[in-house]
Amino acid sequence: xxxxxxxxxxxxxxxxxxxxxxxxxxxxxxxxxxxxxxxxxxxxxxxxxxxxxxxxxxxxxxxxxxxxxxxxxxxxxxxxxxxxxxxxxxxxxxxxxxxxxxxxxxxxxxxxxxxxxxxxxxxxxxxxxxxxxxxxxxxxxxxxxxxxxxxxxxxxxxxxxxxxxxxxxxxxxxxxxxxxxxxxxxxxxxxxxxxxxxxxxxxxxxxxxxxxxxxxxxxxxxxxxxxxxxxxxxxxxxxxxxxxxxxxxxxxxxxxxxxxxxxxxxxxxxxxxxxxxxxxxxxxxxxxxxxxxxxxxxxxxxxxxxxxxxxxxxxxxxxxxxxxxxxxxxxxx
Amino acid sequence: xxxxxxxxxxxxxxxxxxxxxxxxxxxxxxxxxxxxxxxxxxxxxxxxxxxxxxxxxxxxxxxxxxxxxxxxxxxxxxxxxxxxxxxxxxxxxxxxxxxxxxxxxxxxxxxxxxxxxxxxxxxxxxxxxxxxxxxxxxxxxxxxxxxxxxxxxxxxxxxxxxxxxxxxxxxxxxxxxxxxxxxxxxxxxxxxxxxxxxxxxxxxxxxxxxxxxxxxxxxxxxxxxxxxxxxxxxxxxxxxxxxxxxxxxxxxxxxxxxxxxxxxxxxxxxxxxxxxxxxxxxxxxxxxxxxxxxxxxxxxxxxxxxxxxxxxxxxxxxxxxxxxxxxxxxxxxxxxxxxxxxxxxxxxxxxxxxxxxxxxxxxxxxxxxxxxxxxxxxxxxxxxxxx
Numbered sequence: 123x124x125x126x127x128x129x130x131x132x133x134x135x136x137x138x139x140x141x142x143x144x145x146x147x148x149x150x151x152x153x154x155x156x157x158x159x160x161x162x163x164x165x166x167x168x169x170x171x172x173x174x175x176x177x178x179x180x181x182x183x184x185x186x187x188x189x190x191x192x193x194x195x196x197x198x199x200x201x202x203x204x205x206x207x208x209x210x211x212x213x214x215x216x217x218x219x220x221x222x223x224x225x226x227x228x229x230x231x232x233x234x235x236x237x238x239x240x241x242x243x244x245x246x247x248x249x250x251x252x253x254x255x256x257x258x259x260x261x262x263x264x265x266x267x268x269x270x271x272x273x274x275x276x277x278x279x280x281x282x283x284x285x286x287x288x289x290x291x292x293x294x295x296x297x298x299x300x301x302x303x304x305x306x307x308x309x310x311x312x313x314x315x316x317x318x319x320x321x322x323x324x325x326x327x328x329x330x331x332x333x334x335x336x337x338x339x340x341x342x343x344x345x346x347x348x349x350x351x352x353x354x355x356x357x358x359x360x361x362x363x364x365x366x367x368x369x370x371x372x373x374x375x376x377x378x379x380x381x382x383x384x385x386x387x388x389x390x391x392x393x394x395x396x397x398x399x400x401x402x403x404x405x406x407x408x409x410x411x412x413x414x415x416x417x418x419x420x421x422x423x424x425x426x427x428x429x430x431x432x433x434x435x436x437x438x439x440x441x442x443x444x445x446x447x448x449x450x451x452x453x454x455x
Numbered sequence: 456x457x458x459x460x461x462x463x464x465x466x467x468x469x470x471x472x473x474x475x476x477x478x479x480x481x482x483x484x485x486x487x488x489x490x491x492x493x494x495x496x497x498x499x500x501x502x503x504x505x506x507x508x509x510x511x512x513x514x515x516x517x518x519x520x521x522x523x524x525x526x527x528x529x530x531x532x533x534x535x536x537x538x539x540x541x542x543x544x545x546x547x548x549x550x551x552x553x554x555x556x557x558x559x560x561x562x563x564x565x566x567x568x569x570x571x572x573x574x575x576x577x578x579x580x581x582x583x584x585x586x587x588x589x590x591x592x593x594x595x596x597x598x599x600x601x602x603x604x605x606x607x608x609x610x611x612x613x614x615x616x617x618x619x620x621x622x623x624x625x626x627x628x629x630x631x632x633x634x635x636x637x638x639x640x641x642x643x644x645x646x647x648x649x650x651x652x653x654x655x656x657x658x659x660x661x662x663x664x665x666x667x668x669x670x671x672x673x674x675x676x677x678x679x680x681x682x683x684x685x686x687x688x689x690x691x692x693x694x695x696x697x698x699x700x701x702x703x704x705x706x707x708x709x710x711x712x713x714x715x716x717x718x719x720x721x722x723x724x725x726x727x728x729x730x731x732x733x734x735x736x737x738x739x740x741x742x743x744x745x746x747x748x749x750x751x752x753x754x755x756x757x758x759x760x761x762x763x764x765x766x767x768x769x770x771x772x773x774x775x776x777x778x779x780x781x782x783x784x785x786x787x788x789x790x791x792x793x794x795x796x797x798x799x800x801x802x803x804x805x806x807x808x809x810x811x812x813x814x815x816x817x818x819x820x821x822x823x824x825x826x827x828x829x830x831x832x833x834x835x836x837x838x839x840x841x842x
Contacts, residue, residue: 174679176679204679204680205681207679211672211675211676215671215672215673215675215676216673218468218671219471220464224464224467228464229680231457231460232460232677232680232681232682233681234681276676
């Protein structure tokens with residue numbers, strides 16, 4: 123297992139009566155993309171702010187590379203921690219009347235990078251993120267997507283080991299989204315230097331599923347689950363959907379259909395969470411977790427019950443299903 | 456050095472908003488030009504209405520003339536030491552119309568010469584008993600201009616009567632001006648207060664600019680870097696000190712172009728203005744600390760602005776409520792405002808020709824207070840927005 127880059131121990135933060143982060147303990151390993159998911163108001167941003175040292179926890183502690191992160195100021199040793207962490211805030215924060223390159227230089231200097239080096243690194247990042255031609259343009263003249271990309275570049279100018287990205291794909295068009303996604307994924311691949319560790323908060327489940335090695339879902343400040351997307355999809359949610367064409371036409375009439383559905387449900391009662399028969403097309407919809415692993419059992423059970431399973435298709439469980447099951451359907455904001 | 460980087464970037468941003476910068480820089484000189492024009496190009500003149508009902512004639516040598524007309528001529532000759540006229544005499548016939556002008560404050564005073572004015576003068580000249588004809592002064596006693604206009608007109612008429620009747624007072628009055636104040640135009644006497652007021656008005660720019668940065672969230676982005684609050688606040692403050700210096704120099708230059716002459720060393724006056732700017736920045740930061748948005752800052756800043764302008768003596772004479780005396784200095788209620796000391800010091804230097812040693816107490820007091828205000832601003836801003 124890789125070394126632990128970030129560790130939170132019983133992290134707690136209250137705002138009056140509201141507990142924004144409640145006893146949050148987790149570990150993030152070097153070189154992984156760590157997805158941090160939760161509905162609006164779940165405590166993600168507060169947790170991120172605690173991790174970055176922007177907020178002081180009421181209880182608990184954050185460690186980066188084993189060193190405690192303080193609440194404010196740049197105290198002894200904390201400057202070193204800060205140079206190892208890069209944060210891309212959810213809101214685009216730029217200096218309107220500075221050019222792209224000047225912003226990179228300035229932020230680099232704030233991270234103790236010599237100006238010349240910050241300039242070189244800035245140019246490189248602008249190139250990677252498709253802003254090379256805009257390097258001398260004022261931020262105020264950039265499009266929304268360009269500003270988002272510049273916002274991301276500024277989090278990386280000091281070449282941090284731990285990168286915290288708060289909704290990095292929000293407001294990006296599909297082309298920019300692909301570019302940013304590929305770049306984020308490239309951060310964790312080793313290229314001569316140590317691979318970076320990425321913490322990603324997002325509402326886009328597809329984005330998290332594609333990019334994250336592990337995912338933590340929090341709600342009401344509490345950590346609900348923490349695992350790989352694949353493992354979560356196997357364990358939680360309404361499950362995969364297996365669609366099975368019944369060859370013996372048992373669903374010819376509404377009466378037949380209802381009886382056949384009941385019969386199938388009985389046959390699969392120990393396996394599936396839900397069974398439905400689509401009468402018009404004689405297609406049986408079976409929902410269960412880890413469908414691929416239990417497909418043979420399903421088919422055998424149906425055959426034993428007198429059905430003749432034909433064509434089979436499988437629609438996988440999604441991270442969104444997992445998320446909704448854990449956090450519910452109630453609107454938060 | 457991060458402080459320097461913050462300063463450089465802030466300056467660059469400021470230079471890329473030339474109109475904003477220009478407005479900030481020309482504000483103080485424009486304020487001085489406006490005041491100069493209110494002073495009629497140097498000194499205030501006081502419009503005095505005159506109703507001449509005098510029917511008689513005085514014999515002066517071979518000719519006979521109206522004594523009231525001669526008294527009116529004497530009023531017209533009342534000038535400042537600079538030569539600028541003090542009274543502007545306007546002749547009227549109708550008392551009702553004259554009183555309406557007083558009510559509308561189109562004039563400061565009304566003088567009515569009685570029908571037997573010449574007759575009384577003539578009688579006094581010939582050693583006969585005078586009828587004691589009353590010269591009537593009418594005015595709105597709540598109008599501060601009335602006192603000046605009334606006294607000046609009274610002195611002019613009194614002087615004429617002494618001359619015309621060839622009678623002298625048993626005692627003479629002599630006036631000696633302090634320092635170079637005697638030759639100063641009214642505009643020049645206002646310049647010290649105006650300069651302090653101009654520097655104080657920068658508080659708007661500072662409070663609004665800093666809260667604008669808060670709105671943009673840049674402090675949050677910087678907070679996660681290795682930058683210290685001191686670097687951020689220092690860099691921004693350095694920029695505004697620079698702007699203040701340029702603004703003060705432009706103001707001095709403008710005042711000089713309009714006829715202002717400093718009696719003391721100009722560099723001491725500039726140091727006083729710079730120290731004042733330091734306090735203004737501190738108060739601007741305190742204001743920004745309590746204002747989440749620039750719109751709110753524009754409202755909140757009015758409170759310290761009024762306090763600093765109206766209670767320090769910059770605009771109105773200061774409130775002299777004594778608290779205690781220490782080492783020969785009486786401390787008054789508004790001495791906790793650095794501007795109070797700045798106005799006194801600047802007045803001593805510019806109007807009375809004082810040097811650095813003569814304003815040492817004020818300089819030390821205002822420096823200590825300015826540093827205190829600045830530190831309070833930095834501490835509050837850090838506590839509320841950078842922690």
